[in-house]
Amino acid sequence: MTSGSDNSRPPTRRSGAWFSETRPGGDDALCARVERHVCTVEGPLQRIDIFDTPSFGRVFTLDGLVMVTERDEWMYHEMLVHVPLFSHPDPRRVLIIGGGDGGSLREVLRHPGVEEAVLVEIDGNVVEAARAHLPFTAKAMDDPRATVLVEEGAAYVKARRARFDAIIIDSTDPFKGAGGLLFTEEFYAGCRAALRDGGVLSAETEDVFYDAEWWTKASARLANVFRVSRAYWGSVTTYPSGAWTYAFASDTVDPVRDLRREDARRMAQALRYYDDEIHAACFALPRFMKQALSASR
Amino acid sequence: MTSGSDNSRPPTRRSGAWFSETRPGGDDALCARVERHVCTVEGPLQRIDIFDTPSFGRVFTLDGLVMVTERDEWMYHEMLVHVPLFSHPDPRRVLIIGGGDGGSLREVLRHPGVEEAVLVEIDGNVVEAARAHLPFTAKAMDDPRATVLVEEGAAYVKARRARFDAIIIDSTDPFKGAGGLLFTEEFYAGCRAALRDGGVLSAETEDVFYDAEWWTKASARLANVFRVSRAYWGSVTTYPSGAWTYAFASDTVDPVRDLRREDARRMAQALRYYDDEIHAACFALPRFMKQALSASR
Numbered sequence: 001m002t003s004g005s006d007n008s009r010p011p012t013r014r015s016g017a018w019f020s021e022t023r024p025g026g027d028d029a030l031c032a033r034v035e036r037h038v039c040t041v042e043g044p045l046q047r048i049d050i051f052d053t054p055s056f057g058r059v060f061t062l063d064g065l066v067m068v069t070e071r072d073e074w075m076y077h078e079m080l081v082h083v084p085l086f087s088h089p090d091p092r093r094v095l096i097i098g099g100g101d102g103g104s105l106r107e108v109l110r111h112p113g114v115e116e117a118v119l120v121e122i123d124g125n126v127v128e129a130a131r132a133h134l135p136f137t138a139k140a141m142d143d144p145r146a147t148v149l150v151e152e153g154a155a156y157v158k159a160r161r162a163r164f165d166a167i168i169i170d171s172t173d174p175f176k177g178a179g180g181l182l183f184t185e186e187f188y189a190g191c192r193a194a195l196r197d198g199g200v201l202s203a204e205t206e207d208v209f210y211d212a213e214w215w216t217k218a219s220a221r222l223a224n225v226f227r228v229s230r231a232y233w234g235s236v237t238t239y240p241s242g243a244w245t246y247a248f249a250s251d252t253v254d255p256v257r258d259l260r261r262e263d264a265r266r267m268a269q270a271l272r273y274y275d276d277e278i279h280a281a282c283f284a285l286p287r288f289m290k291q292a293l294s295a296s297r
Numbered sequence: 298m299t300s301g302s303d304n305s306r307p308p309t310r311r312s313g314a315w316f317s318e319t320r321p322g323g324d325d326a327l328c329a330r331v332e333r334h335v336c337t338v339e340g341p342l343q344r345i346d347i348f349d350t351p352s353f354g355r356v357f358t359l360d361g362l363v364m365v366t367e368r369d370e371w372m373y374h375e376m377l378v379h380v381p382l383f384s385h386p387d388p389r390r391v392l393i394i395g396g397g398d399g400g401s402l403r404e405v406l407r408h409p410g411v412e413e414a415v416l417v418e419i420d421g422n423v424v425e426a427a428r429a430h431l432p433f434t435a436k437a438m439d440d441p442r443a444t445v446l447v448e449e450g451a452a453y454v455k456a457r458r459a460r461f462d463a464i465i466i467d468s469t470d471p472f473k474g475a476g477g478l479l480f481t482e483e484f485y486a487g488c489r490a491a492l493r494d495g496g497v498l499s500a501e502t503e504d505v506f507y508d509a510e511w512w513t514k515a516s517a518r519l520a521n522v523f524r525v526s527r528a529y530w531g532s533v534t535t536y537p538s539g540a541w542t543y544a545f546a547s548d549t550v551d552p553v554r555d556l557r558r559e560d561a562r563r564m565a566q567a568l569r570y571y572d573d574e575i576h577a578a579c580f581a582l583p584r585f586m587k588q589a590l591s592a593s594r
Contacts, residue, residue: 020328027351028329031317055325072506075583209369209534235532235540235583237506242539243532268584277581284578286372286532286570 019051019059021066023240024210030066030238032056038133043125046172050133056238060101060134062126062172068101070136072237076204077137077170078274079234079282080246081107084166084202085114086264086279087248087255091165092116095194097153097182099170100126105148106140108168110267117146118164120157124150154187160194167191169203174214183214185221192225192251200250205231208289209241215289216296218247227251232282233289234273245289256283316348316356318363320537321507327363327535329353335430340422343469347430353535357398357431359423359469365398367433369534373501374434374467375571376531376579377543378404381463381499382411383561383576384545384552388462389413392491394450394479396467397423402445403437405465407564414443415461417454421447451484457491464488466500471511480511482518489522489548498546502528505586506538512586513593519546527552529579530586531570542586553580 017034038050038058049061057070081104085091092115094108100121108117119141121127127148130138141148149156157167169191171182181187182203191201203222206214215231222229226249236244248255261276268275314331335347335355346358354367378401382388389412391405397418405414416438418424424445427435438445446453454464466488468479478484479500488498500519503511512528519526523546533541545552558573565572 023352025352028327028353030325031328032325053324055320055322075585235538237538237540241532241534243534272585272588273583275584278583281578281581284574286575287565287572288372288569291569 019053019061021061021064024207032059039129041125041129043123045123045125048125048129050129058134058136059238060130065173066238067172068103068134068137069238073101073103073137074271075234075236075273076239076244077103077107078271079232079244079278080104080170080202080204081168082264082267082271082274083232083246083255083279083282084168084200084248085111086260086267086276087250087253087258088165088198088200089258089260091200093164093196094118094166094168095120095157095160095164096168096170097157098122098172099168101130101134101137102140103137104168104170105143105146106137109140109143109145110270115145117143119146119148120151120153121148122150122152152181154181154184154190157187157190157194162196163194165196165199167195167199167201169201171204173206183218183221185224188221188225188249198250198252200248200253200255201226203247203249205245205247207240207243208245208292209243212289212292212296215245216293219293220296222247222249225249228254230255230283231285231289231293233285234278234282243286256280316350316358318358318361321504329356336426338422338426340420342420342422345422345426347426355431355433357427362470363535364469365400365431365434366535370398370400370434371568372531372533372570373536373541374400374404375568376529376541376575377401377467377499377501378465379561379564379568379571380529380543380552380576380579381465381497381545382408383557383564383573384547384550384555385463385495385497386555386557388497390461390493391415391463391465392417392454392457392461393465393467394454395419395469396465398427398431398434399437400434401465401467402440402443403434406437406440406442407567412442414440416443416445417448417450418445419447419449449478451478451481451487454484454487454491459493460491462493462496464492464496464498466498468501470503480515480518482521485518485522485546495549496547497550497552498523500544500546502542502544504537504540505542505589506540509586509589509593512542513590515544516590517593519544522546524548525551527580528582528586528590530582531575531579540583553577
């Protein structure tokens with residue numbers, strides 16, 4: 001153990017307030033020094049904390065888990081959104097389930113062909129806190145093409161038929177109450193029905209190193225519902241293991257074959273993670289991820 | 298901040314001994330609960346600590362920085378070794394600089410064509426500690442094809458001419474004393490001279506999210522010395538940011554074009570990270586990495 005350890009708590013070089021997110025299993029943690037507490041909202045669904053850190057800029061947590069940090073949220077939002085949207089030939093109507101911080105919405109609205117982007121967030125407190133304190137993601141909500149609804153996502157989807165070209169599932173972690181609903185086969189079937197012909201879907205599917213359960217479940221269930229389903233991954237510094245997974249699904253679109261390469265390359269000039277090369281490469285999974293999928297079958 | 302914070306140290310769910318590695322900048326940390334302290338060696342070059350953790354199994358640190366953990370060392374060693382060795386048509390003699398834990402050596406010796414693998418580690422204490430406490434990496438040192446030398450790597454290389462088919466630079470972090478030598482242009486030129494015709498080289502080049510300096514320096518210097526130099530990356534859970542970078546260099550070999558795909562696919566059956574698909578994909582860099590390179594030019 002390094003010097004500074006007092007045998008009871010993680011030693012740190014700098015004193016002051018620290019945030020820690022204990023990783024799945026409870027035996028390790030991401031710790032970050034806090035410069036300033038911005039706000040805490042204890043709501044009926046979950047607890048919101050927002051604070052400023054030297055390492056990650058502004059940090060937004062739900063029930064103590066990092067959802068968004070200013071310094072790496074684009075790694076996540078770009079991969080969740082641009083992989084499906086550049087696989088579709090002409091996405092005009094896009095639905096985002098969850099994502100009340102607005103980061104996925106911001107990425108959707110970069111696409112000039114998008115005419116309507118509907119964001120359905122279950123927790124109105126998240127939308128309010130984001131509007132007040134996370135301008136780097138929430139400013140997208142002011143776009144005239146955006147509609148922000150505070151509703152339960154699965155119910156919203158169930159009531160729609162052949163309405164969207166793309167659905168982006170930007171859920172919280174599934175082991176939390178509301179997030180789990182968005183990992184069910186029934187929900188995915190609802191999404192399929194809510195897509196127009198040729199529609200595409202993406203979903204965040206958690207980390208594989210600590211706990212492959214949700215990733216393998218989501219992959220199997222999407223494969224039961226859609227003709228095409230592919231897993232992909234990318235780096236997100238502050239998420240567990242730093243290697244985050246996503247799922248792509250569609251009945252007709254193959255995300256590698258159908259990539260609009262020139263369009264992706266052009267937009268990537270304004271991006272910080274995604275480009276046409278990453279799009280093609282992110283479907284190559286490290287073997288431990290493939291093995292987790294095989295083991296679950 | 299999560300409940301449990303006492304405003305002075307990172308809160309954790311479980312009490313007991315914890316290890317923490319403060320990340321570059323000093324304002325965030327990886328923290329892991331320690332089940333058992335295995336050994337500490339205070340040597341003239343550096344301090345070694347080995348301990349057991351529930352999250353990462355056995356952990357080996359140098360001056361408080363994680364070098365090897367049982368649960369993710371293969372992510373690093375497979376990428377550092379197999380990318381260059383499967384790019385070369387027939388690697389027989391391989392030199393490893395650093396890597397006194399034996400993990401890179403283990404991966405080199407998986408290649409049936411390798412006749413001689415020389416490991417040159419500056420710190421004999423590392424080799425001894427690994428032999429005593431890290432059997433999962435150090436057992437490779439017992440292979441009759443392996444030679445383990447305790448010497449300074451740059452001096453060893455300088456005295457060799459046209460001797461090796463591949464050189465693997467498995468250094469410690471360059472901001473530590475001995476590691477920095479292995480990031481100089483003079484050292485890379487020495488490596489080039491020590492390679493036989495058609496030889497290949499790989500090097501670990503640190504993380505880009507926290508500090509792009511060493512990555513951009515190594516990339517620029519390798520490009521000055523070798524005709525072909527390419528950056529690649531992969532996930533390593535316990536290393537800073539979880540996204541680790543590597544460099545490939547050669548005068549004649551293009552690592553994507555010259556991949557021995559069938560051989561790589563066959564060996565990958567025994568691996569946990571690398572395979573032929575990852576080999577091709579790992580050269581696609583996220584844009585923030587590309588931007589760091591451009592900014593440094």
